[in-house]
Amino acid sequence: QVQLVESGGGLVQAGGSLRLSCAASGRTFSNYAMGWIRQAPGKEREFVGAISWNTGSIYYADSVKGRFTISRDNAKNTVYLQINSLKPEDTAVYYCSARYGRSSVVPTVWDYWGQGTQVTVSS
Secondary structure, X not given: OOEEEEEOOEEEEOOOOXXXXXXXXXXXXXXXXXXXXXXXXXXXXXXXXXXOOOOOOEEEOOOOOOOEEXXXXXXXXXXXXXXXXXXXXHOEEEEEEEEEOOOOOOOOOOOEEOOOEEEEXXX
16 A cells, blocks of 8 residues: 655645645555646546656646646655646646556556645635
């Protein structure tokens, strides 16, 4: 089992920035690709981005390219999501996810999920 705990969400004004963190425990963190998925009120979950086990491959949804940056620190068992130039439409619960495997291919199915952290952007 892998436990994922997100933090760093909050209320921020449009144009501001946040850094979300996701701390993993339970298994060897470097064996997992990590992802961020968000869910806005009344909408389906939306893939935000993912990072491979060794940071060799990083993917972003078109809607966030240029504003979001995913990184990871395998020594700290943590993955990050830096969000800049926040927009009201970025308001959502942001979930961290993990997929077992040392592949460069972005997962479409995830093995583990965190509980989510709320990001609210005011206009």
